Amino acid sequence: MQIIEPNDCNECNSRLNSIFCELCANEIQELNDSKKSIMFKKGETIYEENSYPKSLYFVFNGKVKITRMGIDGKEQIMHLAGTGDVIGYDAILCRDKYSSSATAIEDTYLCTIPIDLFFSYLRENQKVTFKVLRLYSKELKDAEKKIISIIQRPVVERIAQSLLSLENNYGFEKDCSTLNFSIKREELASLSGTTRETATRILLDLKKKKIIDVKGRKIKIIDHTKLLKTANLNT
Known part of the structure; x- marks a missing residue:
């Protein structure tokens, strides 16, 4: 893991393809001032199952696998995340531990966003709230399809x-x-x-x-x- 120089959120194409695409100018500036940018090398763990969230992770560039450990000790991939995705937000919404782990599949660049700032967007920006609800619903639907498929x-x-x-x-x-x-x-x-x-x-x-x-x-x-x-x- 390496802290890197952050990009300007105003010029970030990844943000425009994410739940943060509808932020107003003041909110974008808040995000710009508050976020940190981190690079995880291929194979590095971003967060671990059963640990508590400290911030929201936004995938600026790269690929991540979200996994759980099975009862047989084998890793089970729940889903994959890529550029423009947020990961670990479900644990933040539930105010609970992570139910899964996240690992960089390739060298991956992430932005960490303060949890309080994320909640302020949910309270004050209905468009962000709607996008988070749609994202959560899609992931739930995909999980149901996967269970039926298996x-x-x-x-x-x-x-x-x-x-x-x-x-x-x-x-x-x-x-x-x-x-x-x-x-x-x-x-x-x-x-x-x-x-x-x-x-x-x-x-x-x-x-x-x-x-x-x-x-x-x-x-x-x-x-x-x-x-x-x-x-x-x-x-």
């Missing part, structure tokens, strides 16, 4: 859905086919509710069918139509 769907559908989710959230690299997200096999497995071995086997099968190509942690979608069909999203 219970009812074959693993191959879950893997395909995870790949499409990565596409939807992070897009492609310049070639317009390689996912803009480097992911380990165990991370994809955890995201899909399966084992590393099963995830690896399914990726190889999808590669043989020329639906995807795999090189290390990079995954290229070759046949988007077939991947959608494999995900079986209409059921």
Whole structure:
């Protein structure tokens, strides 16, 4: 972890794609004066499960995995966060401990925002409150979908859905086919509710069918139509 020189919130494109996009000029200045900017290296822990929040984290640039430790001692990925996302806000709203941990997947730049300032935005700016409610509702809906998917769907559908989710959230690299997200096999497995071995086997099968190509942690979608069909999203 390293404290770095903060960017100007008035010129921050990441803020414009976040819950803070509707702040008025005075609120932006408050944010500018109060925040701190920190860089977490790949693999560093941002916060730990069962610890208390000290500030709100805003992802200025980078990628973060939100995880819980299972009863078997294995890490379970709950969801992924990227540029423009806030993390740990649920514990702040509940005035409780973190129910999960956050770890930088790559070198990630965060802004820490005082909790009191976050609450003042919620009290005084209805647009911010509405965006937080929408965000919380979306995460709850996504969690419900994931539970149903793990219970009812074959693993191959879950893997395909995870790949499409990565596409939807992070897009492609310049070639317009390689996912803009480097992911380990165990991370994809955890995201899909399966084992590393099963995830690896399914990726190889999808590669043989020329639906995807795999090189290390990079995954290229070759046949988007077939991947959608494999995900079986209409059921």
